[in-house]
Amino acid sequence: MSSPVRRRVSGVFVATALAVALGGCSAPTERATTGTGAAADELSGTLTVYAAASLVSVFDELAGIFEERHPAVDVLPISYDGSSILATQIVEGASVDLFASADERSMAIVADAGLLAGGTELFASNTLRIAVPTGNPAGVTGLADLARPDVSTVVCVPAVPCGAASAKLLDRAGVSVTPVSEEQNVAAVLGKVRSGEADAGLVYATDVAIAARDVEGIVPVGASDVVNHYPLAVLANARNPAAARAFARLVLGDAGQKTLTSFGFGAP
CATH class of the missing domain: 3.40.190.120 (Osmoprotection protein (prox); domain 2)
Known part of the structure; x- marks a missing residue:
């Protein structure tokens, strides 16, 4: 991998609708605009991501790539754990921008609580x-x-x-x-x-x-x-929804998918 990997562990972590949540893009692009109309390289602030424990290595890699592309954004140490545990924490009030689950059942816990900004998108298996x-x-x-x-x-x-x-x-x-x-x-x-x-x-x-x-x-x-399909979604209470959408686009785009494949993940 061309980008440096940073260890970022802080714990032991309807396609159309999501396209709207990601800023109305018809396909992920490297320099797409955010939902607010700001260019991707104008993103700033911090980004909070909750992700399944099986994503530790690949999301650490993707966080490094994201920060290289958006130097004004600080991806906080990603919280990794069992997906259902993370989902429960979100329902109980945890402030999260983006959630990546290792199964659709755990994501449904958050969706059923009305805490998603839009739909979900599968990104790996x-x-x-x-x-x-x-x-x-x-x-x-x-x-x-x-x-x-x-x-x-x-x-x-x-x-x-x-x-x-x-x-x-x-x-x-x-x-x-x-x-x-x-x-x-x-x-x-x-x-x-x-x-x-x-x-x-x-x-x-x-x-x-x-x-x-x-x-x-x-x-x-x-x-x-017995295949686990991984969905991701931007949270309704996201403090930095523009950065969350941009991170989701990275995961769903060519660079993200190639990185996931390099770590052994299958297609969504």
Whole structure:
């Protein structure tokens, strides 16, 4: 990647309608105008983004690109966590400009509360992998092995997107797993596998790609049938809606999509 990556973690984070919310643009452009008619390079102030934990690396990269393009805008350290947790925080009053969720269900929590400035737009997709420490010491080969009593398995809590997807995948496979722990987000699951605290964990394909030096990924049977689609939206109470729309355009545009692909995300 040509732009510098800055670590920005602060926590463990109807297409037509959104086009209106993004300033009436028919397609994302690099130097589109904002809804107020100001040129993109005239944006200023701070930008608050809440994003799913699985987006840490790619959104840190995109934040760096955004600030290079708009030097008068300060992207505050992005809040990453389980999407449903972030959605609850927004409903409870958190001041947020842009929300990027790892599933449509969590975004619906915010939409149903009437807190979106417009519609939502899908920008990426992801599927599950079984992550094991390098060398795969427990000899895990598929979902059935996660039910073995000698295999310590970690998953996300069912309330967050990675947990809901894991439960769906296991249920379809007819596998019952008793995890040694249920984590609040996928980053925590990956962390326990990377450190060797667990023999296996269900995470996203992008997590395995990012942690390739420390973990190995196994594609479970049925993974392609359990796909998480990622939506984003500008919040109705956004303090800097112009910058939020511009960031959304970056994510949806060519540069954003190429960056997402480079981190292993699939097409929306």
